[in-house]
Amino acid sequence: MAQVIKLYEENTDQKQLIKIAKAMRDGALVIYPTDTVYGLGCDITNKAALEKVAHLKGVKLEKANFSFICEDLSNLSDYTAQIDSSTFKLLKRNLPGPYTFVLNGNNNLPSVFKKKKTVGIRVPDNAIATGLVKALGNPIISTSIKDDDEVLEYTTDPSLIEEKWGKLVDIIIDAGYGGNIGSTVIDLTTSEPTLIREGKGSIEL
Structure with a gap:
């Protein structure tokens, strides 16, 4: 069963984040x-670990549309092609925040994603998520937890997450x-920003 670790965004336990990051380096899947x-x-x-996440989502790894969770925009040039100043200003204005921005990838993408031309970048406004990336030292591949419920699209209750995912992942952060x-998904690979999915983030950029 997954280890459940209780963390609070207001006063995040850095030692626990370092411990979780070490487990992730060793291949742990984390919610x-x-x-x-x-x-x-x-x-x-x-x-x-990437293969395991793809398997859980029922997709081939090379074709999976996973987001890259980054600590801040300093990771941007690691995996994305050069962007112009107006695009960078748009990103800086809206991140951290509830957006996934699709950008053109570069040759530094991990080998399993080499065939993908684009990458979805997220910088969540959440101290646990960004603290975990900081402790790890590189971005996290991420995908949302879906729910089988017809009303709720996502699982929101940590106890239900543990019930459903406890035998499938290694760590659950409660x-x-x-x-x-x-998140609101915006494509920035063309001359004008294109809305792919309206979510929590305002589409008024």
Whole structure:
């Protein structure tokens, strides 16, 4: 069963984040809070863990549309092609925040994603999520926790997350009830920003 670790965003236990980050480096799958919904993530550099996440989502890893959770915009040039100043200003204005911005990828993408031309970047406004990335030292691959319920699209109750995912992942971070609205997804790969999915973030950029 997954280890459940209670953390509070207002006073996050750094020692616990370092411990979780070490487990992720060793291949652990972690469910953690963001500023929108709970996410399922792993270390972007651990291929075995990436394969497990893709398997749980029922998709081929090479075709999976996972987000890259970053601590801040300093990670941007690691995985994305050069962006112009207006795009950078738009990102800086809206991040951290409940957005996933789709950008053109570069040659530094992990080998399993080399065939993908684009990458979804997230910088959540959540101290646990960004603290975990900081402790890990590189982005986290992430995908939202979906719910089978016809009314609720996402699982928001940590006890239900444990019930459903406890045997499938290694660590569950319990930060209380999560949100039930996903991030707003904006495509920035063309001349004008294009709305892909309306979520928690305002579409008035």
